[in-house]
Amino acid sequence: MLNSKELLVYTRELSILFVEDIEDLRANTSEILKNFFKRVDTAVNGEDALKKYKDYHNENSTYYDIILSDIQMPRLNGVELVANIYNINSNQKVIILSAYDDSKYLLPLINLGIEQFIKKPIDYQNLLQALLNASKNVKLSNKKDKDEFSIIKLNDSFTFNKESNLILNNGTAIPITKYEIIFLQILIQNIGKIYSNEDITAHYCSLNECLDTTNIRKLVSKLRKKLPDNCIESIYGIGYRLTPYLDI
Numbered sequence: 001m002l003n004s005k006e007l008l009v010y011t012r013e014l015s016i017l018f019v020e021d022i023e024d025l026r027a028n029t030s031e032i033l034k035n036f037f038k039r040v041d042t043a044v045n046g047e048d049a050l051k052k053y054k055d056y057h058n059e060n061s062t063y064y065d066i067i068l069s070d071i072q073m074p075r076l077n078g079v080e081l082v083a084n085i086y087n088i089n090s091n092q093k094v095i096i097l098s099a100y101d102d103s104k105y106l107l108p109l110i111n112l113g114i115e116q117f118i119k120k121p122i123d124y125q126n127l128l129q130a131l132l133n134a135s136k137n138v139k140l141s142n143k144k145d146k147d148e149f150s151i152i153k154l155n156d157s158f159t160f161n162k163e164s165n166l167i168l169n170n171g172t173a174i175p176i177t178k179y180e181i182i183f184l185q186i187l188i189q190n191i192g193k194i195y196s197n198e199d200i201t202a203h204y205c206s207l208n209e210c211l212d213t214t215n216i217r218k219l220v221s222k223l224r225k226k227l228p229d230n231c232i233e234s235i236y237g238i239g240y241r242l243t244p245y246l247d248i
Contacts, residue, residue, distance in 0.1 A: 002128045008036055010135035015039040017056070019049040019069035019081065020097070025122075032124065033068075036131070046076025050084050063089050065138045066131070070120075071098045071109075079108050091141065093134045097122065152188055153245050155228040160184060167226065180223045182207065187232070187242035196239035216240075 016037045020026040026042055033040045041056070041064070043049035049069065057063050067085065071078035078096055085092050096109055099120040106117065116130045150163045157170045165181045167174040176184075186195055186203050197213045204211040211219070220240060224232055233243050 002125055002132065004036070004128070007128055007132045007135070010132060010139055011036040011038075013038050014065040014135060014138060015041070015056075016066045016068060016131075017041050017043060017049060017052060017064045019043045019046065019067070019073070019078070021045050021070065021073045029122070029127075036128075045073045046078065046081035048075075049081055050076060053085060053088070057088075063092060065093065066134050067092060067094045068131075069094065069096060071096060082109060082114060093138055095127075095130050095134055152191070154231050154242075155245055158228050158231070160188065162188060174226050176223070176226060179204075179209070179211065179219055180226075182209065183219055183223060184242075187240065191242050192244045194235050194239050194241045199239065 014037055016033055016039070018026065018030050018033060018040065020029065020042070021044055023044075026044070030040055030042050041052055043052050046069075049067075053064065053067075067082075069078050069081060073081075076084070078098075082094055082096070085094070094114040095116050095118060096114055097118050097120055098106070109117075116133065118127050118130055150161055152160045152162065154160060154167075158174075159168050160166070161168070162185070165176075165185075167176055167184075182204060183200070186200055197216055200216055201211055201213070220232055220234070230243055233241050235241065
């Protein structure tokens with residue numbers, strides 16, 4: 001039997017949209033889901049679900065973590081709903097509830113890439129296991145996205161991690177000072193954008209740190225010795241920028 005505490009570890013910060021046209025089943029299942037998920041929304045058919053899916057994104061600038069949906073529904077069935085959702089967000093995690101084994105329903109959903117099927121009538125242990133699997137995949141995807149967003153490639157061997165403020169050269173950490181970290185943090189806000197001396201000094205001042213134009217030049221000179229050639233570009237009389245690295 002699935003340990004509900006294990007499931008809660010993965011689901012307690014997640015959102016789910018449950019789509020089911022049978023009122024009693026929708027109400028009972030949503031009450032179970034509320035024990036695990038931070039947010040549980042319900043929809044009565046595919047058309048209602050698609051509207052709520054779009055509305056949720058407009059309000060939160062993100063999508064539901066998991067969609068749990070029936071196949072046979074009025075107005076827009078489960079296959080049509082999933083196809084529409086994948087056109088919006090191809091990475092959406094979807095679990096399908098179905099009383100049918102008919103391949104005309106299941107094969108299109110398999111081809112679309114849904115997460116899992118749960119047969120009706122619902123065995124709630126099977127459902128919770130499917131939710132655990134999907135939630136783990138959500139967490140894994142989020143971690144990969146965060147890692148990819150956090151790590152800036154400076155060349156083939158050098159990287160800068162925005163979360164840990166580490167510069168690595170082929171996996172070996174390069175020692176950098178607090179002021180050098182702040183300088184890099186400025187430039188990576190928008191790689192390729194030129195930051196003027198005024199922009200840079202203002203940012204240091206906002207952190208209650210003092211850095212004048214002369215010291216900026218000294219800082220850049222020392223930092224360049226630790227970074228790949230031409231990584232930091234000086235724009236004469238204007239400022240500095242981080243040169244975009246094209247990983248071809």
